[in-house]
Amino acid sequence: MKSPASLLCAIALAAGTLLASAHAHAVGRLLDVDVIDRDTGAPLPVYRHGSDWWIAGRPGARYAIQVRNASGERVMGVMSVDGVNVITGDTAAWDQSGYVLSAWQNAQITGWRKSDAEVAAFHFTTLPHSYAARTGRPANVGVIGVAVFRERLQPPPPPIGPMAAPMERRSAPAAGDAEAASPAACAEESQDKAVEADRSTSASAARPRQAAPHLGTGHGARESAWVSHTRFERRSPRPQEVISIRYDSHENLVAMGVIAPDRRLLPQPQAFPDSASSGYTPDPPAWR
Structure with missing residues (x-):
């Protein structure tokens, strides 16, 4: 079930320090x-x-999604793995529950949320053993997504007393027009739409032939991860940023051309491996 846009599960993890x-x-x-x-x-x-x-x-390896709020205001990240919301387990959509981070806060999301106190750890596994495939949704296995929402700005308090100058009173823009009233916001929205279109086009393209089975994310062992609940009113129904990170095995990424093969590590075949040289019988060591 999808949650209301304003009520969601919020991060309550202790803020940490990112590695340099x-x-x-x-x-x-x-x-x-x-x-x-x-x-x-x-x-x-x-x-x-x-x-x-x-x-x-790496198949079998546990992983975490580390997020750091790079802005000076609260933001919400609706997070998905393999096309599945990491909090609710629903097929992912923008209007679902997400994690709220305070200004400059960072945290690690380590698994599928099972309660306010536990998650089931993320780990890389073969596609048929992924949580999405095991729940009948294999189509979007292989991608981690975060839809980022800014918080709605609170209107300033009305002027107090008759001394307020009429020229300082400005009518507030209509709801939903706040982003359009700012040239910077317009540029940002256009950029987001362009990036979104590029990602959509790329996702629809057929993948090259792979060297090994695709990877997905499994539903691992339960571990403690506490959260609390808060209210968050989104600035707009659409996210201000959509981040997608695709993943697969190292072998497959090499086969796809994403990672260049390190030829220095590949053994070079030899026609006559037991022939040290093509010369004649060497002399014995000199007498001393």
């Missing part, structure tokens, strides 16, 4: 998004291919 190196991997503008290998604590390298961002997953 994480900024080199983060994707996004309003939110910095990394995918963290929980076994090493390091962010996974991000590769740009066309209009898409990619990471290479």
Whole structure:
């Protein structure tokens, strides 16, 4: 069931400190998004291919979605993995529950939310064993998404007393026109729509032939992860930013051309591997 736009599950995790190196991997503008290998604590390298961002997953490895609010105001991130909302388990849509972050706050989302106190850990697995495939929704396996919403601005209090100058009283723009009233907001909305169109076009293109089965995200062991509830009124029905990070195995990303193969690590075949040289019988060592 979809939740009302203003009432949602909010992050109540302790704010942490991002690794300095994480900024080199983060994707996004309003939110910095990394995918963290929980076994090493390091962010996974991000590769740009066309209009898409990619990471290479390791089958069996647990991971976390690390998010950092890069703005000075509260924002909400509606998060999906494999086309499934990570809080509710519904097929993902923008108007669903999300996580709220205070200004500059960062947190790690480590699994599918099971209650206010627990999640089922994210881990890379083969596509048929992914949570989405096991619940009959395999079509969008292989992508992590965050739809970012700004909070609706509160109107300023009305002037008090008769001394307020009439020229200072300005009529507030109609609801829904706040973004259009700002040239910067118009540019931002146009940019978001262009990025969204590019991603949609890329997603509809057929993938090249793969070297191994696709990866998905499994429904792992339960672990503690507390949250609380808050109210958040979105500034607009559409997100101000949509972040998508696609993933697959390292082998598949090499086969697709996302990652260049490291030929230095590949053994070079030899026609006569047991022939050290093509010369004649060497002399014995000199007498001493």
